[in-house]
Amino acid sequence: MKFNSLVIHGGIDGDKYTGSVNVPIYQTSTYSQEEVGKHKGYEYSRTGNPTREAVEKLIADLENGYRGFAFSSGMAAISSVMMLFKSGDHIIFSDDVYGGTFRVIDKIFKNFGLEYDFVDTSDIKNIQKNIKNNTRAIYIESPTNPLMKVTDIEEVSKIAKEKDLLLVVDNTFMTPYLQKPIELGADIVLHSATKYLGGHSDLVAGLVVVNSEELGNKIHFIQNSVGSVLGPFDSWLLIRGIKTLSIRMDKHCENAYKIVNWLKNQDWVKKVYYPSFVDSMNKKAKNQMKKYGGMISFEVKNKEYLKKLLSNLEVITLAESLGGIESLISVPSKMTHASIPSKKREELGISDTLVRLSVGIEDIEDIISDLDILKK
Numbered sequence: 606m607k608f609n610s611l612v613i614h615g616g617i618d619g620d621k622y623t624g625s626v627n628v629p630i631y632q633t634s635t636y637s638q639e640e641v642g643k644h645k646g647y648e649y650s651r652t653g654n655p656t657r658e659a660v661e662k663l664i665a666d667l668e669n670g671y672r673g674f675a676f677s678s679g680m681a682a683i684s685s686v687m688m689l690f691k692s693g694d695h696i697i698f699s700d701d702v703y704g705g706t707f708r709v710i711d712k713i714f715k716n717f718g719l720e721y722d723f724v725d726t727s728d729i730k731n732i733q734k735n736i737k738n739n740t741r742a743i744y745i746e747s748p749t750n751p752l753m754k755v756t757d758i759e760e761v762s763k764i765a766k767e768k769d770l771l772l773v774v775d776n777t778f779m780t781p782y783l784q785k786p787i788e789l790g791a792d793i794v795l796h797s798a799t800k801y802l803g804g805h806s807d808l809v810a811g812l813v814v815v816n817s818e819e820l821g822n823k824i825h826f827i828q829n830s831v832g833s834v835l836g837p838f839d840s841w842l843l844i845r846g847i848k849t850l851s852i853r854m855d856k857h858c859e860n861a862y863k864i865v866n867w868l869k870n871q872d873w874v875k876k877v878y879y880p881s882f883v884d885s886m887n888k889k890a891k892n893q894m895k896k897y898g899g900m901i902s903f904e905v906k907n908k909e910y911l912k913k914l915l916s917n918l919e920v921i922t923l924a925e926s927l928g929g930i931e932s933l934i935s936v937p938s939k940m941t942h943a944s945i946p947s948k949k950r951e952e953l954g955i956s957d958t959l960v961r962l963s964v965g966i967e968d969i970e971d972i973i974s975d976l977d978i979l980k981k
């Protein structure tokens with residue numbers, strides 16, 4: 606099946622008992638057993654639930670992986686993957702990963718003895734330089750949030766295989782419609798399904814896909830032991846969202862492309878960040894994306910323009926999060942990335958006048974009208 610069919614019919618298609626075209630919401634915690642240990646494959650819903658299993662199988666199909674897992678949030682998914690490691694292990698991270706990822710590593714996993722370096726992974730040399738004897742994994746986001754740095758996943762996977770490291774990719778920004786990290790050599794793909802996969806800003810969820818049975822068994826053991834699973838209703842809602850992933854992403858990309866080109870010609874805009882503007886070093890990596898996504902960041906020339914912009918919004922909502930059908934705008938330094946110390950933020954280039962726009966699927970004229978702060 607090709608991708609546009611897979612989003613609708615992948616995983617578990619409908620319900621074999623009733624013919625329901627949608628997977629039912631199995632709102633149950635436990636399952637009857639005929640005899641001790643004799644059951645229909647389900648014992649307790651932390652271990653397995655048919656609705657959750659449907660979304661888990663679906664994301665595994667979409668990412669072309671071996672097995673998928675659904676968690677109560679993106680952070681629960683990321684934390685569960687981190688539990689593959691132990692005290693004294695070292696991991697190399699992209700330096701402008703999602704703020705919550707930085708926080709959970711730097712404030713929580715550090716206390717359990719996890720060692721780490723945050724480096725600019727868009728330059729492969731920075732990865733090679735930081736590999737130590739105790740390095741166990743490379744964890745990247747591409748493109749990154751909010752500065753849209755692009756890392757060549759295939760190149761990194763070669764280094765990972767050579768040094769026997771796991772390659773973990775947070776694919777939230779791209780979704781499997783635009784980028785398939787496992788096909789490029791990644792071992793584990795992560796999602797905040799709260800964003801594009803859910804797509805409607807109505808649920809919080811996380812997904813993990815692994816490329817092997819061994820990793821599948823390990824992640825299932827962690828998921829069942831730690832227990833941050835996605836409930837049946839939210840699993841169903843996520844399946845519903847994923848069905849329209851392709852057409853939503855096409856529209857997000859189309860609108861984003863028009864806005865980027867409009868922003869580039871505005872006097873009050875200092876710099877526009879979008880993955881299609883990657884520097885020559887990463888030209889090849891551009892091809893790992895089918896299109897460049899719906900996320901744009903831009904720096905305005907001063908705080909007055911920022912104020913003016915935020916007070917000019919009718920269609921666009923000032924809010925955290927991204928990936929929904931509605932356009933959302935945020936100021937990373939004060940919102941999503943506030944947990945990164947200001948000095949570190951400055952180093953990374955996340956200035957106080959940097960704006961992040963999650964381009965929705967509204968009419969482009971209405972979105973641009975909100976952005977057009979100098980119009981008469």
Ligand SMILES: *Cc1c(COP(=O)(O)O)cnc(C)c1O
Nearest residue numbers: 678679680703775777797799810
């Ligand atoms: C939002 C986000 C997360 C965290 O996911 P939650 O669902 O909010 O827990 C992780 N990575 C990226 C890239 C995100 O945008």
